[in-house]
Amino acid sequence: MKINVGIDLGTTYSAVATFSKELGRVQVLKNGYGKDCTPSVICIDHGNIMVGEDAKEEQKSGNVNTAAFYKSMMGDPNWSAYIDGREYSAEELSGLYLAHLIQDVKESNHVDIDGAVITVPAYFNDKQREATIRAGKKAGLKVLKIINEPTSAIIAYGLTGGKEKNVLVYDLGGGTFDVTVAHVSGTRIDVLATNGNHQLGGKDWDETLLNQVKEQFYSEYGVSIEDHEEDLKELQVKCEEAKKLLSSVASTVITIQCDGYLGKYTVTREEFDDQTYSLLYETILLIKSCFDEISEARNRPFGWKDIDEVVLVGGSTRMPQVKDMILKEYGRPPITKDINVDTIVATGAAMQAELCVSNTITLTVAGPAAGAAKTGGAAPSSPITLTIRNSDIQDITAHSLGMLALASDEKSYINSIIIRKNSKVNETFSREYTFAGQKLQVYVLQGEARDPYECDIIGAYSITGMPKNNKNKIKVNFLYNSNGVVEVNACLSDGTVLSATREKTNETLSEIIARLEREKKEAEEEAKRRSKIEIMLMIDTSGSMSGDRIVEARRAAKEFVKALDLKHSFISVISFADASQYKCKWENKEWSLNSAIDSVNVNDVGYCNAETPIQNNYKKFSRDCSRVIVILTDGYWDDQQTEERAATAAKADGIIIYGIGIGDADEAFLERISSGKGKKVDLSELTATFKEVATSIATEVGGNTLR
Ligand code: AMP
Numbered sequence: 001m002k003i004n005v006g007i008d009l010g011t012t013y014s015a016v017a018t019f020s021k022e023l024g025r026v027q028v029l030k031n032g033y034g035k036d037c038t039p040s041v042i043c044i045d046h047g048n049i050m051v052g053e054d055a056k057e058e059q060k061s062g063n064v065n066t067a068a069f070y071k072s073m074m075g076d077p078n079w080s081a082y083i084d085g086r087e088y089s090a091e092e093l094s095g096l097y098l099a100h101l102i103q104d105v106k107e108s109n110h111v112d113i114d115g116a117v118i119t120v121p122a123y124f125n126d127k128q129r130e131a132t133i134r135a136g137k138k139a140g141l142k143v144l145k146i147i148n149e150p151t152s153a154i155i156a157y158g159l160t161g162g163k164e165k166n167v168l169v170y171d172l173g174g175g176t177f178d179v180t181v182a183h184v185s186g187t188r189i190d191v192l193a194t195n196g197n198h199q200l201g202g203k204d205w206d207e208t209l210l211n212q213v214k215e216q217f218y219s220e221y222g223v224s225i226e227d228h229e230e231d232l233k234e235l236q237v238k239c240e241e242a243k244k245l246l247s248s249v250a251s252t253v254i255t256i257q258c259d260g261y262l263g264k265y266t267v268t269r270e271e272f273d274d275q276t277y278s279l280l281y282e283t284i285l286l287i288k289s290c291f292d293e294i295s296e297a298r299n300r301p302f303g304w305k306d307i308d309e310v311v312l313v314g315g316s317t318r319m320p321q322v323k324d325m326i327l328k329e330y331g332r333p334p335i336t337k338d339i340n341v342d343t344i345v346a347t348g349a350a351m352q353a354e355l356c357v358s359n360t361i362t363l364t365v366a367g368p369a370a371g372a373a374k375t376g377g378a379a380p381s382s383p384i385t386l387t388i389r390n391s392d393i394q395d396i397t398a399h400s401l402g403m404l405a406l407a408s409d410e411k412s413y414i415n416s417i418i419i420r421k422n423s424k425v426n427e428t429f430s431r432e433y434t435f436a437g438q439k440l441q442v443y444v445l446q447g448e449a450r451d452p453y454e455c456d457i458i459g460a461y462s463i464t465g466m467p468k469n470n471k472n473k474i475k476v477n478f479l480y481n482s483n484g485v486v487e488v489n490a491c492l493s494d495g496t497v498l499s500a501t502r503e504k505t506n507e508t509l510s511e512i513i514a515r516l517e518r519e520k521k522e523a524e525e526e527a528k529r530r531s532k533i534e535i536m537l538m539i540d541t542s543g544s545m546s547g548d549r550i551v552e553a554r555r556a557a558k559e560f561v562k563a564l565d566l567k568h569s570f571i572s573v574i575s576f577a578d579a580s581q582y583k584c585k586w587e588n589k590e591w592s593l594n595s596a597i598d599s600v601n602v603n604d605v606g607y608c609n610a611e612t613p614i615q616n617n618y619k620k621f622s623r624d625c626s627r628v629i630v631i632l633t634d635g636y637w638d639d640q641q642t643e644e645r646a647a648t649a650a651k652a653d654g655i656i657i658y659g660i661g662i663g664d665a666d667e668a669f670l671e672r673i674s675s676g677k678g679k680k681v682d683l684s685e686l687t688a689t690f691k692e693v694a695t696s697i698a699t700e701v702g703g704n705t706l707r
Contacts, residue, residue, distance in 0.1 A: 004115040004144065004357050005029065006152070006349025007101075009094065009132070011071040011201055012174025013037040013315060015346035016105045019354035024364030024385060026156070026347040029105045037342045038104070040174075041068045042097045044084040051100040060237045062230030067093050072175040072198055074135070075127030091131040095138030102139060115144040117353040119345050121176040122148035123196030123398045125446050126458045126486045133483065144356040146483040149173075150180030151191055151395050152348030153313045157339060158184040159363060159388060165308035166192075170334070171345075172283065172322060173314035175201035179287045181294060181307070187388045191396045193297075193422045195290040200282060202243070202316035208276050209239040209254065209267060217256045217263040231258040246272050247318045273321045280325055287329075293422055310334035317341055355390040362387050396422050397480045403431070404443035404452055404512070406520075413513050415445045415452045418478050425480045432493070433474045439464050442476060443512060444486060452509055460505050460512075463490045465498045474498065532625035533701060534586060535564075535571045536617060539600050540633040542577040543607035544663060550602050552662075552683050553632055556690040557597045560630070561590060563694035570622075573597055576613040578606025586622055609637045614673065615646035618655055626701045627655045630693055632686075633670075634663030647673035656701055658693050662686060 006026075008015045015037050017028045031038045033053050043055035043066040050058060059066040065084045073079040073090040080087040088096075102113055118136050120129055129146050136143040150169040158167050164185040171178040178196035182189050214225050214235070225232050238254055245252045251268040294302040310326055312334045317323075318341065326334045340347075354361045363386045398421060405416035419429045433440065440463040447455030466472045473493035481487050490498040507515070537560070539545075539553050561571065566588045573583040573596040581604050584596035605611070614629060621627045629650070637643060647657055659670035661680035670678025676696075681689045 001110075002112045002114040004117075004350075004353040005105075005113055006117045006119070006147075006346050006351070006353045007098070007136075008119045008149070008152070008343070008346035008349060009071065009098065009135075010037075010040055010173055010314075010345075011069055011176055011203070012040055013342060014040050014097075014101060015343050016101065017343065017346040017350035018111075019350045019361060021354070021361075024362055026350045028343045028346060029109045029111070031101075032104045032108045034108075036340075038101055039068075040071060040097060041066060042070075042093055042100075043067075044088075044096070046084065049096055049100060051097050052104065056237070059233055062234045064229050064233065066233070069175050069203055070094065072201070075125070075129075075131035091135045092138070094132070094135035098135060098139035098141065102141065113141070115142040115353060115357060117145045117147055117349045117356060118143060119147050119149045119152050119349045120484075121171075121173075121196060121198050122150050122178045122180055122194040123176065123198050124148075124484070125399055125456050126484075127456065128198070129483060129485050133485070144353055146485070147349055147352050148178075148180070148191075148194070148395060148398075148484065149345045150178050150194065150313065151182070151189070151393065152346075152352065153311060153344045154180070154182050154184065154189055154191075154348065155351050155393060156344045156348035157311050157335075158182065158189060159187055159365065159386060162186075166306055168287070168307045168310045169313055170283070170287070170310060170317060170322070170326065171196075171313040172316040173201050174316065175199075175203050177201060177283055177286065179283070179290050181290055187386050188392045188394075190394045193290045193293045194396060194398045195286045195293070196398065197282065197286060200279065202240070202314075204279050205243055205272075205276050205316065205319070206236065206240045208279070209243055209272065210236060212267065212275065213239070213254045213256060213263070213265045216265050217258070217261075220263055221259070221261045223259045223261060225256065225258050228258050231256070242267055243272070244318070247320060269320070276321070280321055284325065284329065297422065304330050311339060311344075312336060313339075313341055313344055315342060351388070352393075355388065355393075360387055360389050395425050395482070395484070397425055397484060398422075399446045400448050401429075401458075401478055401480065401486060402445045402447070402455065403478075404445060404457075404509075404516075413452055413516070414450050415447060415455050417448075419480065421448060423480070425484060426482055428477045428479045430475050430477045433476065435466070435472050435474050436469075438466065438468070440466075440474060440476075440490075442488065444478070444488060446486070452513075457509050457512070458486050459502045460507075461488045461500050462503050463498050463500045466492065476500070529624060530626050530701075531568050532623065533569045533628060533697065534621050534623065534625055535569060535628045535630060535697070536574055536621075537571055538574045538576055538580075538613045538617070538629065538631045540577065540609075540631075540635065541575040541600060541602050541604045542609050542635055543602060544635050546602045548683060549634055549662060550600070552686050554597050554600060556632070556686040557600070558594055559687045560690035560694050561593045561597070563691050563698075565698060566590060569697075572620075573600065574613065574617060575600045575604040576611045577604065578608050578610040580611055580613050580616055581605045609635050610639070612637070612639050612643045612646060614650055614657070615642050618646060618650040618653075621655070628658070628697055628701055629655060630658045630660070630690075631670075631673075632660045632662070633665050634661065636664060636666050637669070640666070640669050644669075644672055651675055656697075658696070660686075660689055660693070 003018045038052035039056040041055040043050040043058040067081045070090040070093045169180045176198045177200040180194040182191045246269045256263040400421040401419040402415040402417040407414045442461045444458040445455040476490045479487045490500045570586040575581045656675045659674040659678035667680040
């Protein structure tokens with residue numbers, strides 16, 4: 001039989017469950033030892049892979065080829081465990097662990113597994129979520145969804161069909177802590193806020209005991225257990241066991257056997273609680289900041305008094321100090337009855353798996369009055385059935401999403417937040433850019449801080465496929481999908497979809513910023529260079545230009561000058577016929593240019609068309625800037641071939657040529673020498689044409705800085 005499962009891939013223990021349509025409830029699938037939970041420990045010894053209880057036994061006996069707690073290192077490229085002669089990433093270990101766990105569950109329960117929903121701490125970031133998805137795939141699973149552990153717990157616990165309530169899930173596992181507040185109404189769950197620390201969990205409590213007895217052993221025998229890897233591994237397991245015992249007894253003894261010495265140390269709960277208070281206090285602070293975030297979003301105070309139920313999840317909530325703290329802060333005990341802290345997350349995930357496949361599930365739960373029974377109230381009523389839709393569950397993101405942007409002082413870089421923490425998943429947030437280039441790069445960051453160095457860099461997205469246009473309006477859309485994984489796509493303002501690809505980059509943030517700084521400087525220098533324009537205004541003064549033509553040419557030339565930005569434009573007026581004559585050189589005062597234009601006369605340099613003005617002048621530009629030649633002619637030049645060759649060379653050198661013809665000008669020739677289209681116009685249109693050329697120079701030549 002093929003089933004879909006929910007997998008609570010825990011830091012210390014994992015559990016697998018499936019939703020039974022027939023029973024209308026979830027069944028936890030036991031492992032080969034008949035247990036609900038399997039230690040998240042893996043042992044790879046001479047190629048032989050063991051997971052769960054067997055691997056934990058190996059760990060206990062000091063086998064160094066074991067790994068535990070790798071989950072909190074998911075997605076960290078700098079972490080690996082050296083086992084059985086090679087390095088393993090947390091993702092690889094999780095993949096191997098999952099594959100074996102699933103195999104065990106399949107064999108023990110005589111089922112075949114189709115799809116799986118895998119749980120992650122709500123506080124997992126993008127990289128950790130993606131690594132979890134890849135680990136699931138490596139294990140051969142069809143990953144239906146990644147779901148937040150607290151949300152999963154609320155699905156399992158909260159859907160009682162009763163009245164509206166605010167539920168706080170306190171999830172302290174082996175390696176992570178999450179606090180989530182959700183509003184539950186009937187079958188609808190809206191997560192309001194979530195907070196956490198994925199480096200805080202039961203292992204830190206273990207470590208406190210470990211440090212205590214390790215120091216005692218050292219001061220007694222002068223032996224450091226750190227130097228004895230096998231003994232250390234064994235002691236780690238013993239400390240965890242002692243910690244668990246302290247949840248039910250007032251004191252216990254931890255023994256250390258190392259280097260031929262035997263140490264016996266009594267640890268008491270009272271001492272243990274004192275020593276670990278700072279860890280517990282951190283969870284209180286995280287709850288408070290969760291409340292602060294909800295208060296800010298609602299614009300009115302939100303606190304313990306607004307919480308209707310507190311649900312404890314995760315093995316570490318068995319420590320009495322957790323319940324005591326809740327009682328002190330909340331004023332009421334948390335809900336513990338009917339909740340299996342070890343399997344509640346897998347239970348919710350199993351329901352989510354069925355929701356992914358069937359979109360709705362029909363759940364059989366105890367009647368609403370039974371909810372009161374949990375806290376010792378009214379008697380349970382008869383079971384009811386609830387229909388839950390996939391869309392009933394609205395999760396949020398635990399991390400703000402931003403992009404690397406230049407601060408307003410244009411000197412430093414900031415994380416410019418686009419999606420705020422606690423925003424709903426599956427909601428798109430957009431940013432619009434006016435962009436001139438062909439490749440827009442967006443660096444996406446995850447984190448709350450304005451300082452990008454305090455954030456995680458999610459990736460570099462390259463947006464391409466825009467048409468050549470200085471003023472493309474590009475809309476970039478950012479989204480946390482239902483797995484809590486970041487998605488980026490882009491389109492033009494008219495809806496044309498652009499390509500947005502995530503680029504593989506090994507650059508660190510400081511390398512990226514240094515490169516952007518360099519590129520910015522280069523672009524500024526280029527813009528500065530390009531903002532200066534030199535224009536050669538060449539006017540044909542052969543005999544045929546006599547009369548109206550030269551008069552109109554002067555008028556058009558003056559209007560042309562008037563339309564230009566003379567702060568940045570430097571013009572040489574050249575008269576040509578059988579030779580060239582400069583009337584002024586690189587002038588930018590209007591009156592001076594007008595008097596140069598007034599001095600342009602027919603017969604300045606002969607009557608005929610023997611000159612090749614481009615050939616003889618294009619190398620005479622004076623500075624490194626944008627260079628333009630504007631030619632006005634009314635006739636057929638004697639040596640077109642030389643001029644065409646010169647125009648080709650000039651254009652190859654970056655010079656832009658506008659050819660304007662009147663009268664008997666050869667339009668085809670003008671087209672060949674021009675950069676864009678050569679133009680032949682009526683004399684009456686000459687002034688307008690020159691104005692158009694001025695606009696084109698401003699926007700396309702000098703205006704290349706438009707962004
Ligand atoms: P989880 O990741 O939710 O499976 O939680 C595992 C963590 O719960 C580990 O750190 C366990 O040591 C811890 N744990 C399990 N049982 C107890 C207990 N009785 N008292 C204290 N901690 C426990």
